[in-house]
Amino acid sequence: MDNKSANEYTDTWGLKGFCGRLSECLDLLGYSQEMILYRRETQKKLDEISNSKPYPAIYIATGSKAEGTGLYFESDIDRMYVAKGVTCIQEGFSYSRSNMFLLDKSSSSPGYTRLKLVHFYDTNSIISKYLVSEYKATYIANSFSMLPENFHMIDINGVRLSKKDKSGPSAPYGNPSIKYDFVSAFECICPDIIQEWVRRPRYNGWPDPRLIKHISSLEGHVVPVANKGSKFPETEWRICFTKAELLLMHSLTEFQIKLYILLKLISKSVLQPLCSEISSYVMKNIVFWTVETNPKEKFSQSFLIVRLIDCLIYLKDCLQSNNLRNYMIAHRNLFEGRVSECEREKLVKKIDELLSEKENIFQHCDKIRVAMVKLKESPQEFAMEAKKRDKIEKLVYNKNVTFRETYFPGLTAKALQDRLNASTVYTDYEKTLTELIVPDQIDIANRGQNLADVFTKRMSSILS
Template identity: 35%
Template sequence: MEVSCLVSDILDCIGYNEEIISTRRKYWQNYMRVFNSVQQELSVVVAGSKAEGITSLYESDTDQMLLFNDAICANDIQHLPPVSDFTTLHADTRETPPGYTRLKMISCLGEDSKRFLQESSFKSGSNKFISSSLFLSSIMRETRTTDYCNDIIQIGELSGPAVSRKVMQHLSYDQVVAFPCYCPKILQTWKRRRRLYSWPPVDVREAAASMPAQVVPVGSKLSDDQGREWRFCFILSELELTCSLNETQIKLYILLKMVAKDILKNVSKGISSYMMKNVTFWMSELLPKELFRKENLINLLFLSLVFLKKCVSYSNGLPYYMIPGRNLLAEKLTPDSRQPLCDLIGTLIAEGPRFILLRCNKLRAASGVLISSPTSLKIDGRRRNMIEKLIYLQIILSMNMKDESLISAVVLERMDLLEWEEIVNNCTHEENFALKLEEKISSILS
């Protein structure tokens, strides 16, 4: 219990308390609202840990999905009424692995999506389908020839279906271009699945099952038809689930992400934060809600590691929470990496609760400060949260084209918190000052 409360309190001080998580969620909701109010061709959906509020602006890549506004697909052909000037696609799952689909063209009338779809279509019998690999190639060509990318944004390589982008020195984005998809049968099956306990709550299940899914251009690596398959995603439904987690469940998720990044990736790069989110979902469903209390945090972490070890060792299968038939580990672990990963997880369990303070970088650094100066850890935590809040406020004010004097006041308050005079004294010219300032913000918020 003592270590659980200690770790929980440390997380509060280093950017993971309920207030800052709520602030981040509201910021990204505002960001999407403003962006989508002015954008004609594509709508943006911010995904992953940013939208969930558990990482700061500088802490990791921002995952964005760009959805065509003039196209729609559906798993059930009855949900595709003909609409003028609109592209419609059928998500045909009859010959694909669980969680994947082929996209059959019904109509191609949307002006913005038409060119990409025509460049990536192929015939199968009397039907026309869309190749995920050709679609990705088309998107990549368009991305690399866009004028504004030359100096402002650095374009990276493809990572799965995502194109990486780097803005300035410390902000990175992974962008996926995809299609909205309605698949009520899949979500109704998920909603009606038998559960031992009460998570997710009934109202959350109803809300999650009513939201549109997305199909992204990537196939199963184990499939002979990989380049022609697309994968179902449930970004909005999963966000609804994450936002329904209580404080201890969220902190469990954060700890699992830290374990994956700082420890498990040393022996297997295939263990991702997304897998740890799925582990959190399964643990939340499989355990009674009364267990998810602050004093049980470390015990819950160990139960989660035992669950993950069983998934890796016995079945080599971590079921995708939304479609359990899809194995998240199937494409990620090799026979050579499985046993070392099992051994490492077993070692962590054997080491006991203090491994989390010794092996996870952020917790190790913060626990050292806590021992030497517990008050300063809390003061620094409040300061970092205020700096982060002011950055979000400045961006939103700028996006809404608010009064420059108001924006300047926000910037000035943030600069005071960053102790900018010290940065000025160590800089030789204006460009160097901007770089040093960004480096300092990144070091505080990453």
């Protein structure tokens, strides 16, 4: 990556003070290191609770909640369900599991594969109905889902989640205040791909050798979605390294994480309206490559804007070449068949506009723009508001932990609610949240509004 075009700005900007204010704004908006670590630890605890129960799948929190980089209602809640007792292996690799598939990567794009049946003993499994014959072999269709057709769930406020149209590998569920993305997956053992990642030359000490060694021992996963334009639209699956990517995110420094958050906010405000493919996952890969190819000392509060410019320039270069390499599988192009020529031209033009505006880039991002004004005009009020929001989010997560501890497979919605109502811990969380979010309950009642609706809308707004 060439940093010269970014560095030309450093002599003309008075950046140090601005970067300090920007970093403080992120802290006050809910992206402090304390809140990031709190979300990570709570998500880890939630996974441990779920995985201690007799479910047919292993739960893995993914996305911004597991990274700690998103407020509770700011984005979807992403969760991977990994089927127990099933493993997919590359040819020539010895592994013992009752239900096994072979990775058949022939004629698939890098990072994609079909799953060819090796042996399958659990004929009563949900898997059996997805097996299909193709080219004189048996494969599993990517219509597979760990979730039964009649699957339903409720959120922590007792509001039912409805099934939405499938999007990529995920099965979305949601209600007006929150959306879940559930992704079914199989464990995947593919040493050839991971060893290629391990052996890649690195010159700036990230990831460090211990982390590289740890990642080399982790399994990958396959998720049910074919590449766009695939020859096998019904049986191709995507290979991913979700656990590895999460560890890489957790290894980033405070200011590398803030760089990622800024990129996500800019993408959501400015770039995604032009092309939905410029996702947070794209920005994550941009950050990974930027961190790997730059010395650690370049990532500090003082260089926050300069590194942001670097990342936007790199994104622009990738768009112009129509090639953004996946960080874990470098041969996989994240832009392949996903960004049209028209979208590419609009995105490059918009990035040029952002680069020319320097620190005024955040005029396009309402969340940052409003926060900067608050920090300047009413810093004490802003700090109090932030403290209250962080308290509310921690209570929501604590409530979620109690909810997850209380629920077990087969429990009806009514039985679950009865058990929650009998929990003084849970009801205390609800009472405190109500006092914080709707202190004007009498006025709400006098206006004839539904208290539960007002509570849910306010909480969603506060934690978005």
